[in-house]
Structures are given as C-alpha cells and as structure tokens.
Amino acid sequence: MLTFGIKFLSMLIIGIAGGTGCGKTTVVKQIVQELPENEVGVISQDSYYNDLAHLSKEERGQVNFDHPNSIDFDLLISHLELLRKGQSIEKPIYSFVEETRLDETITVHPRKVIIVEGILVLSNPKLREMFDMKIYVHADSDERLIRRLQRDIKERGHDLEKVLYRYQNAVKPMHEQFIEPSKEFADLIIPNNHYNTVAVDMVRTIINDKLQ
Numbered sequence: 405m406l407t408f409g410i411k412f413l414s415m416l417i418i419g420i421a422g423g424t425g426c427g428k429t430t431v432v433k434q435i436v437q438e439l440p441e442n443e444v445g446v447i448s449q450d451s452y453y454n455d456l457a458h459l460s461k462e463e464r465g466q467v468n469f470d471h472p473n474s475i476d477f478d479l480l481i482s483h484l485e486l487l488r489k490g491q492s493i494e495k496p497i498y499s500f501v502e503e504t505r506l507d508e509t510i511t512v513h514p515r516k517v518i519i520v521e522g523i524l525v526l527s528n529p530k531l532r533e534m535f536d537m538k539i540y541v542h543a544d545s546d547e548r549l550i551r552r553l554q555r556d557i558k559e560r561g562h563d564l565e566k567v568l569y570r571y572q573n574a575v576k577p578m579h580e581q582f583i584e585p586s587k588e589f590a591d592l593i594i595p596n597n598h599y600n601t602v603a604v605d606m607v608r609t610i611i612n613d614k615l616q
C-alpha cells in the first residue's frame with residue numbers, strides 16, 4: 405500500500421498553493437478528472453475573498469487581492485472543520501467580474517478527500533495545520549505572468565493595463581512577501597513550467613489509496 409508516510413484521518417485534506425498562474429486550478433482538475441466525483445471535493449480559496457458588497461465597484465478595484473487580509477480565512481477554516489465533522493457547508497460564490505461575493509452559495513457535502521487550492525493556503529498557520537498533505541506548484545514568474553495576462557483578459561474581464569498595474573503593485577510584491585516563502589512548508593513541490601503528468605499521477609495515486 406502506497407501511503408507516503410501520511411497519517412490518514414477520517415477525511416484527507418490536501419492543500420495546494422503556488423503563485424498566480426502557476427497552474428493550481430489546472431493541476432487540481434487533472435488530479436480529480438479520473439476520481440469518483442462523490443468522494444473528492446475541491447474548495448478554492450478564491451471563494452473566500454471578503455464580501456465587498458458594501459464598496460463601490462471602483463473602490464473594490466483598489467483592493468489588494470493578494471494580501472492575506474483580503475481572504476476570510478476564519479470562514480474557510482470553520483467550513484473545513486464542519487466538513488471534517490461530517491456536516492455540509494454553504495460555500496460562497498465569488499465573481500471576478502463583479503469583484504465580490506454573489507448572493508447565492510453552493511452546498512458542499514463532506515467527502516473522503518478535500519482539496520483546498522489557492523495562492524495563500526500555505527501562508528496561514530491555522531489553515532496549514534489542517535492539511536494532511538501540503539503541495540506547492542511552481543512555475544517561473546515570466547511564465548505565470550504570461551498565463552495570467554491571457555486568462556484575466558479572456559476569463560476575468562480585465563484589460564491589459566489593469567492586469568499589468570496589479571501585477572506590479574500587488575501581485576508581485578505579495579508573492580515575494582507571502583506566497584514564495586510558504587513554499588518551505590510544502591511536502592511536495594510540483595514543477596509546472598510544462599504540464600507535469602507524472603506529479604499529477606503521483607497525487608492521484610495517494611488519493612486513490614485513501615479511497616480504497
């Protein structure tokens with residue numbers, strides 16, 4: 405049996421961090437692709453951006469979305485605690501276009517395995533302690549910026565000027581201050597300048613082992 409020395413609790417919680425555009429979401433999609441849907445759940449840190457409904461759209465545009473204070477970690481942690489106790493949660497829905505939470509929520513049921521992904525998930529000590537396995541996805545900063553530009557313009561309703569302004573003024577400095585240093589807490593670092601099917605298969609093997 406392949407366990408990689410992980411102490412399996414009733415629910416396996418895997419944290420996946422890494423700078424913007426490193427490919428966290430893509431890696432998670434690849435991992436869960438061939439796994440049973442009702443056994444593995446995914447929670448994105450993005451769903452837990454603070455509710456900024458009280459601010460105007462212009463004011464929301466000024467927020468530093470790469471600082472840990474922009475995330476409602478207390479809610480995320482309490483939701484994981486509930487899931488671990490076998491209870492369902494109402495996960496917020498975040499709109500990148502509106503830059504705030506929507507009124508609706510999504511019901512997430514407890515699963516044998518929960519993957520939590522986001523730029524800052526290894527930077528918060530209390531959240532980090534909840535993870536049975538900690539993964540950091542690495543891609544070079546120029547690669548990440550190119551991917552981020554393409555994605556934000558295509559999918560998140562931002563223009564070139566806005567993406568570059570944010571990159572220089574928030575994304576890059578916060579990456580250096582909070583995200584890159586959190587790499588030291590990782591059990592596994594996945595190099596992802598190119599698609600890394602070997603690493604994805606390894607993580608899937610660990611999860612499959614838990615599901616036996």
Ligand SMILES: Nc1ncnc2c1ncn2[C@@H]1O[C@H](COP(=O)(O)OP(=O)(O)O)[C@@H](O)[C@H]1O
Nearest residue numbers: 424425426427428429430551555596597598599
């Ligand atoms: N290994 C890779 N090689 C090339 N492009 C990638 C790779 N991984 C992800 N991408 C692309 O880069 C963009 C950002 O990836 P995403 O998974 O959303 O990153 P993250 O969640 O870390 O911000 C997406 O358009 C995705 O298709």
Ligand SMILES: Nc1ccn([C@@H]2O[C@H](COP(=O)(O)O)[C@@H](O)[C@H]2O)c(=O)n1
Nearest residue numbers: 423424425450469470500503522523575
């Ligand atoms: N309204 C927002 C909120 C966040 N961002 C950026 O998202 C990045 C984190 O998500 P990834 O999928 O890239 O990991 C983060 O770097 C924020 O700057 C945004 O652009 N707009």
